[in-house]
Amino acid sequence: MPTIADKLAGLWPEIVMLLGAVACLAAGLSASARTRRLTPWIAGGTMALAWIFALWTGIDADHPLGLGGVVTYVKCLVLVLGLVLLLVCAGVPEGLKQTAAAEGARFDPGLSVRGEFYFFFLLSITGVMLTAGATDLVWLFLALELTSLPTYVMIAMTRDRTVAHESAVKYFFLGALSAAMFLYGFALIYGATGFTEFGPIRDAVAVSSETGLSDPSPLMLMGIVLSVLGLCFKVAAVPMHVYTADVYQGAATPVTAFLAVVPKVAGFAALIMVLHLLGLDRLPEPVLYLLGAIGVLTMTVGNVLAFVQTNLKRVMAYSSVANSGYMMLGLMAGLGVPGNALGNGPAAVLFFLLAYGFGSIGAFAVIAALAAQRSPDGADHTDATGVADDLEYDDLAGLWWRSPVLGGVMLVSMLTLVGMPPLSGFMGKFFLIGGVLNAGFYGLVIVLVINSAISAGYYLRIAMLTFFGESSSAPAVILPEGRRGPRVVGAVIAGIAGLLIGGLPGNSVVRNAREAFEPVPAPASAEPETVQAAADESTASAPAVARSQAAGLADAVPTP
Amino acid sequence: MLLALSSPMLSHYLLTGAVLFVLGLVGFISRRNMIQMFLCTEMMFQGVVVTLVAFSAFHGNVTGQTFVIFVLTIAAAEAALALGLVVLLFRHRRTLDASAWSALNG
Numbered sequence: 001m002p003t004i005a006d007k008l009a010g011l012w013p014e015i016v017m018l019l020g021a022v023a024c025l026a027a028g029l030s031a032s033a034r035t036r037r038l039t040p041w042i043a044g045g046t047m048a049l050a051w052i053f054a055l056w057t058g059i060d061a062d063h064p065l066g067l068g069g070v071v072t073y074v075k076c077l078v079l080v081l082g083l084v085l086l087l088v089c090a091g092v093p094e095g096l097k098q099t100a101a102a103e104g105a106r107f108d109p110g111l112s113v114r115g116e117f118y119f120f121f122l123l124s125i126t127g128v129m130l131t132a133g134a135t136d137l138v139w140l141f142l143a144l145e146l147t148s149l150p151t152y153v154m155i156a157m158t159r160d161r162t163v164a165h166e167s168a169v170k171y172f173f174l175g176a177l178s179a180a181m182f183l184y185g186f187a188l189i190y191g192a193t194g195f196t197e198f199g200p201i202r203d204a205v206a207v208s209s210e211t212g213l214s215d216p217s218p219l220m221l222m223g224i225v226l227s228v229l230g231l232c233f234k235v236a237a238v239p240m241h242v243y244t245a246d247v248y249q250g251a252a253t254p255v256t257a258f259l260a261v262v263p264k265v266a267g268f269a270a271l272i273m274v275l276h277l278l279g280l281d282r283l284p285e286p287v288l289y290l291l292g293a294i295g296v297l298t299m300t301v302g303n304v305l306a307f308v309q310t311n312l313k314r315v316m317a318y319s320s321v322a323n324s325g326y327m328m329l330g331l332m333a334g335l336g337v338p339g340n341a342l343g344n345g346p347a348a349v350l351f352f353l354l355a356y357g358f359g360s361i362g363a364f365a366v367i368a369a370l371a372a373q374r375s376p377d378g379a380d381h382t383d384a385t386g387v388a389d390d391l392e393y394d395d396l397a398g399l400w401w402r403s404p405v406l407g408g409v410m411l412v413s414m415l416t417l418v419g420m421p422p423l424s425g426f427m428g429k430f431f432l433i434g435g436v437l438n439a440g441f442y443g444l445v446i447v448l449v450i451n452s453a454i455s456a457g458y459y460l461r462i463a464m465l466t467f468f469g470e471s472s473s474a475p476a477v478i479l480p481e482g483r484r485g486p487r488v489v490g491a492v493i494a495g496i497a498g499l500l501i502g503g504l505p506g507n508s509v510v511r512n513a514r515e516a517f518e519p520v521p522a523p524a525s526a527e528p529e530t531v532q533a534a535a536d537e538s539t540a541s542a543p544a545v546a547r548s549q550a551a552g553l554a555d556a557v558p559t560p
Numbered sequence: 561m562l563l564a565l566s567s568p569m570l571s572h573y574l575l576t577g578a579v580l581f582v583l584g585l586v587g588f589i590s591r592r593n594m595i596q597m598f599l600c601t602e603m604m605f606q607g608v609v610v611t612l613v614a615f616s617a618f619h620g621n622v623t624g625q626t627f628v629i630f631v632l633t634i635a636a637a638e639a640a641l642a643l644g645l646v647v648l649l650f651r652h653r654r655t656l657d658a659s660a661w662s663a664l665n666g
Contacts, residue, residue, distance in 0.1 A: 078643055138627050149641060154647060169645050173597055177588055180604035184581055187608050187624075191574075191615035196623050282634050315581065483648050 013054040014129050020320045021048025021122035028093075028115015031107060036114055040090045043118040043320055044083065047125070051079040054129075064199030065276045066133050071486055073350055074269045079356045081261050081560050083123045084474060084490050084497070089254040089363045091159050093117040120150035120157075121258070128266040132273075136198040138188040140270060144182070144234065148175050158252040167243075167250025174243045176231060182230025188223030189277070191443050191522030192216075201277050216278060221286055228272050228290060234267030235324045236317075238298040245309070248317035249390070249483075254487065257315060257364035260320045261357045268353060270423040271331060280346055280517075291332040296447050299325025303454040312367055312391040315458055316360065319417060320469035321453055323356045329444050333435035335517055345435035350513040351506075352428035355416060358498040360426055362413035363462075365491035366406050367391055369484045370476040395464060395476035397469030398506020401479050403486060407466040409495035414463040416498040418456050424502040431510065573614030581607030592658045594649070599640045605635045 008015075012160030020042060028039045040469035060068035065355045095098055102111035127147030154173065156168035190196050193204035198243025205216045233240035248256045276284060283291075330352065372395050400407030416425035429452065436445050441515040450462045478484070501509055584603035586612065591597050609628050616624025653660055 021666070025620070110651050120653060138630050140636065141627075141629060145637075152645070162649075165652065169594070169649055172642060172645055173588075173594075173601070176598070176601040176642070179634075179638075180584070180601055180608060183605070183608045186579075187611045187615065187627075190612065190624055190627065191618070194615075194619035194621065194623075196627060230636065303564060357570065481587075522579070 001327060010057055010060050010133065013050040013079075014126050014264045016050045016053050017046060017122055017126040020049070021126065021167055024122060025115045029112060030278060031108045033103065033107070034101070036112075039087065039114055039118050043122055044078050044086050044094065046122060047082050048084065050129075051083075054079065056179065064197065065202060065273065066306050066519045067273065067276060067517070069512075069518065069533065070269070070346075071132045073512060073516045074265065075129045077350070077354055077357075078125055078128045078132075078262065078265050081265070081354075082121075084358070084361050084494050085254075085258050085261065086121070087486045087493065088257050088361060088368060089117075089121065091483070091487065092254050094485070095483065096276070096384075101521070104522050105207050117154065117157060120154050124148075124150040124154070124258075124262055124391060128262055128269065131266045132269040133519075134270075134273060135198050135199075137201075139194060140264045140273065140494055141179075141183060144231075144270060145179060148179070148234070148261055154255050154258065155247065155251045158255050159250075161250075163250040165254065167247040168321070170243050170250075171247045174240065174380070176177030178230045178233030180230075181233075185223045185226030185230060185516060188226065189220055190531050192220035192221075192223060195267055198273070198277060198325075202279075205278060208432055215284060221284065222288055224274060224278060226289055228271065228287070228294070230270050232294060232307060234262065234263045234270070235327070236321050237324045237328060238301055238321075239294070241298065241301070241321045241324075244315045244321050245305070245317040248320070248530065249311060249313045250301070253313065253364055253368035256316075256396065257361050257368070260316070260360045260364065263322070263355070264324065266362060268331075268349055272349070275331060280331070283332060283334075290545050292441070295325045295328030296444065297325070298322065298328060299448065300449040301325075303451050307454060309458075310392050312393065312462070313364075315462075316363055319455065319459070320360060320373070321468075322451065323339040323352075323360075323417070325451070326429070326448060327352055327356075329436050329448060330432045330442070332441070333439040334433075336435065336438055338518055340514075342431065343433035343438035344514050344517060345439065347517055348428070348431035348435045350516065351510055352432055353422035354501060354509060355428035355498065358494045358501070359413045359416035362409050362454040362494035362498060363417070364490055365487050365494060366399075366413070369406060369479055369491065370395065371479055372476045391476055393461065393465055393468045394469070396465045397475045399466040399544050400474070402475075403494060406478065409465050409491040411463050412495040412498055414459040416502070418459045420440075420453055422502045424498050424500075425509065427502050427506050477533060570618045573617075574611055575605045577609075577611035577614065580604070580610060581606075594646050595642055595658045596609050597658065598639075598646070602635060602639070605631060624629070 007241055022040050023046070024042050025506075027035050027042055028037050030331045031190060035141040052206030054072060057072075059072050062068070063071065073292055093116075096113065098113055102113075126145050127143050127145075131140065131147060134143055152168050152172045156165050158164065164241040189201060189478035193201045195201050195204065205220060208216055208220075229239055232238065236244045238343070248259060252257060262332070275287070278284065278287065299322045302318045302320075302325055305316050307320060309318060327349045330345040330349040333343070333348070335344025335346065370391060372391050396410065397408060412423065414421040433448060436448065502508070561655040581604050582609060586598055587600035588604065591600060605653050609631055612631070616622060616628075631632045650656060
C-alpha cells in the first residue's frame, strides 16, 4: 500500500506546475512592468521544468491498472503541446484593451488579467497531468474539473466581445451538465464495487466475472456508460458536441487552439483509465456498441457539418469533432498482441492525439496570425485586440504567395489532418485502422475510410485555396509583428513537428505509445536499472520535436 | 408492502437520487432562464450526492461520504464561476433569458 509520501513523490511535475502557476499570478500583478513582461517566460520555463521532472520521476511500476507508462506518456504529450500552445497564446492577454487600461499611466492591479491568463493556462494543463495520473475516482473527478474550470475563465477573459461571454456561458453550462453526468457514473461504479480506488474496483470486477454472476454487474455497466457519455463533452463527441462550433468561434483564436487540444487529451486519458477498469482488452458488448455508435455518429456528424461551414473556425471545430470520432474507434480495438504496434488501439489513440494536436495547433495558429479585412454581415467581428478573426475560406486565397511560411504551415496542417503520407496524420490513421482491423470491426473501418474521404473535401479546399485561390474581396492581412506575438513561431513549430513525427522520430513515439500499455518489468526496489531503462525510453518520445520546441520557446517568447 | 415502505432501504435512497438527477436534467433542457438552468445542474449534483451517501451506508465504508465533501467543494466553485459569468452577460443585455443569446448559431 503506497503511503502519502510515495504518492507525492510521483507528483513532482504537478507540484512544479502549481508553483509555477502561482509565480505567474504573482509576476503578472507585479508593480514593475519589467517583471510583468516576464510572465509568459515563467509559464514556459515552468512547463519545461515540469517536463524534465515528468521524465525524471519515470514510470510508476505500481500503477493499480498497470498503466504507469500511459501516465508518463500523457504528461509529456500535454507538456509538449502546452509549450507550442503557449507560443500561440502568448500575445493574447498583452494585446487586450483591458491590459492597456490597467497598465496605462498607473498600474491598476484590479484590472490586470495578464497573470490570471497564464495562471489558468498552467492550471488547466496541470489538470490534464493529474487526470492521467489519477488512481482514484475522486481524484479523477477533481482533476477533470481542474482541467475544465480554468478554460471557462480563459474564454470569457480574453475578449471584450459579447460573443466570447456567450460562448463561455454555453461552454460552462454544458460542462456542468457533463460533470454531473460522469459524476453519477462514478457514483454508480462506487456503488457496484464499494471502492473508489482503481485497483480494488478492477479486482472486484474481475471477481464478479470469475464467479459468473454477471459480466460485469449491470450497475457497473451503467456507471461506465454514464461516465463515457459525460466524458464525451471533454473530447467533443456526439451526444455532447453541440457546443463545439459556437464556443470555438466565440473564443479568441489562440484560446480556441487550446480548447481544441488540451481538454481532448484529458478526455481520452480519462476514457482510457475508466474503460480499463473493465479491461480494454475485454470490454463487454454493450460498451463496445456504445463506443462504436458514438464513434460513427461523431465522425459522420463532424465531417458533414464541417463540409457545409464557411467560417474557418467552425470548419476546424467540426474537424475536431470528427477526429474524436476516429479516436473513439481506437478505444474499442483492444490492446492487441504485446510487442506489435499494429493492433493496439489505445496506443494508436495516444499517437493520434499528438498528430491531431500538431495539425490543429498549426491551423489555428495560422488563423490567429491573420486578420480579415471585410465584415460579411456588417457586424463587428473584431476581438478585444481589434483583430477581425472570423475568417472565411476566401480570406486564405493565395496565402502562400503573400507569406510562404504561413501558407506552408497551413498546407502541412491540412495534409496532416487529411492523413496524407508521409505526414504524422497518416501514421496516426494507419495505426488506428490497423487496430480496428485487427479487432475485426471491418464495417467500422469502411465508415472511417469513407469519412476520411469526406474530410478531404474541406481540408483540401483550404490547402488548394492557399495556393490557387483568388478572392473576390480583399483577403486577410497578416498581423504586424507587434500584434501577432510569437504565433508564427508556434505555427512553424507545429508544422515541422507534424512533418517530423510522420517520419523516423515518429517511430520512437509509436514505440513509446505501445510500450506504455505493456507492464513495467520489475518494481523499482528490485531492479532499479530496468525501471531506469524504461524511463529513458519514454524520454526518447519525440526527440527531435522536443529539442526544436525547447529551442523554439527560448527564441519565441515575446520580447518587450 | 407497508413494511417495505416504512423502513427505508437502499433502493429508496437510490430512487430519490435518480429522481433528483433526472428532474435536474429535464429542467436543464426545458428551462430558458440561466439561473434556473444553473440550479438544475446543482440539483443533478445533489442527486449524485444522495446516491453516494446511500451507497456509502450500504457498503459500510466512508469513501462515498468523503467523495461527497469533494463534490460539494467543486459545486461551490462552479456556483461562484456561474454567477460571475451570468452577471457578465446580464450587464450586456439586462436579461437572463438564454434564448436572447444567439449571436452564435449555425
